[in-house]
Amino acid sequence: MARGSQNGISNNPAGKPSGAATKLTLSIREKIVEKVTEDINGYFEKLNALTGKDYVRCMTELLKLVIPRPLNEEESNAYNVNSELIKRLFNK
Numbered sequence: 001m002a003r004g005s006q007n008g009i010s011n012n013p014a015g016k017p018s019g020a021a022t023k024l025t026l027s028i029r030e031k032i033v034e035k036v037t038e039d040i041n042g043y044f045e046k047l048n049a050l051t052g053k054d055y056v057r058c059m060t061e062l063l064k065l066v067i068p069r070p071l072n073e074e075e076s077n078a079y080n081v082n083s084e085l086i087k088r089l090f091n092k
Contacts, residue, residue, distance in 0.1 A: 021029070036043075050058055071079060 047055075047058060
């Protein structure tokens with residue numbers, strides 16, 4: 001009989017939730033936020049100094065970070081199915 005646990009099975013059923021940040025990840029995020037916060041005015045000065053194509057390219061890339069991308073066909077279909085199920089469950 002094999003000893004230890006099987007791959008993918010933990011002795012801690014609660015376990016770490018999927019996608020939960022580790023201490024290292026949280027530490028790195030804190031450092032990034034700290035650095036960006038310290039330098040925010042410098043970033044805006046550099047952005048405002050850009051002209052023409054450079055400005056447009058930079059703004060386009062920045063907007064990608066804050067505007068959600070359109071759903072692809074598969075995601076759209078899944079969203080529509082889920083919406084329809086919710087309507088039926090709650091008689092809406």
